[in-house]
Amino acid sequence: ILSYGIASISLVVALYRIRPFSKFRNPTSIPSHFLHKKLPLQGTVMRIEPNYGALLMVNHKPMIPLPRLNNSKYLPVKIAGVNVTANGISWLQTIVNGKSITFIPLMSTKEYLSCIVTASQENQEQIKIGQELVKLGFATVTKDSLKLKDPEVLHYQKRLLKAQRWAECKRNGYWHFAKRPTLPWKIQQNLHKKMKNILPTFIV
Numbered sequence: 003i004l005s006y007g008i009a010s011i012s013l014v015v016a017l018y019r020i021r022p023f024s025k026f027r028n029p030t031s032i033p034s035h036f037l038h039k040k041l042p043l044q045g046t047v048m049r050i051e052p053n054y055g056a057l058l059m060v061n062h063k064p065m066i067p068l069p070r071l072n073n074s075k076y077l078p079v080k081i082a083g084v085n086v087t088a089n090g091i092s093w094l095q096t097i098v099n100g101k102s103i104t105f106i107p108l109m110s111t112k113e114y115l116s117c118i119v120t121a122s123q124e125n126q127e128q129i130k131i132g133q134e135l136v137k138l139g140f141a142t143v144t145k146d147s148l149k150l151k152d153p154e155v156l157h158y159q160k161r162l163l164k165a166q167r168w169a170e171c172k173r174n175g176y177w178h179f180a181k182r183p184t185l186p187w188k189i190q191q192n193l194h195k196k197m198k199n200i201l202p203t204f205i206v
Contacts, residue, residue: 026062027075029115032107040106040154047101047121048076050094056086057114058098060105079105080114081132081141083148083162087176090140097121098131108148108155118158130161137165139175 026032026043036043045060059076086094098121105117119131135141143162148155170177 025064026077029078029110030112032110032115037107037110040108042104042106043117044102044104045077047098047103050091050099051078052091053078054080054114055084056081056091056094058094058103058105058119060103078114079103079119080116081119081135082108082116083144083159084132084135084141085144086135086141087139089175090135090138093135093138093140094131097129103131104128132158133161133165136162137168137174139169139173139177142166142176 024031035041043062045062047058048061049059051057051059058079058081060079062077102122103119104122105115105119107115107117109116120128121131122128132141136143143159143166145159148159169175170181173181
């Protein structure tokens with residue numbers, strides 16, 4: 003009987019820690035150990051809101067779903083470490099809205115849950131949302147919001163900065179107007195235009 007009791011208590015503690023039935027709708031309801039251990043959560047993006055840069059309103063999917071009466075309130079998720087531009091919001095509405103995502107919580111506020119976000123694609127590699135936005139020039143990197151002492155977060159930050167260097171070099175999106183064109187870039191663009199004009203002649 004004692005061993006059954008201990009096993010039951012252990013099961014209750016384990017269920018409490020992983021919250022398999024919990025459907026999160028409020029950022030402050032996320033347990034602190036979820037943030038500390040960066041436990042991945044899943045859900046579907048129901049809409050994009052332009053508040054706080056850009057928020058993904060996510061219908062969180064519990065590990066063990068249960069029938070629920072009210073599904074109208076969604077969890078606001080902010081893509082960690084980036085400032086999303088207006089073009090970025092349009093991109094999110096086109097590419098991410100309605101998609102299943104995995105989001106790793108890093109920090110919670112009253113307004114949103116700051117996360118590393120990836121989106122699923124059919125028969126393709128998952129899209130790293132923050133990295134893709136920055137690479138396209140549809141978002142810029144912010145350092146202050148990330149705890150850079152954490153190895154996983156530091157790796158994420160490095161990927162974002164690498165994507166931003168690429169966007170700056172190519173003058174993608176925001177950087178097309180924010181950064182003055184360099185001479186090498188102008189030469190590269192002229193060569194690219196000439197190649198586009200010449201290639202059809204060879205193909206024909």
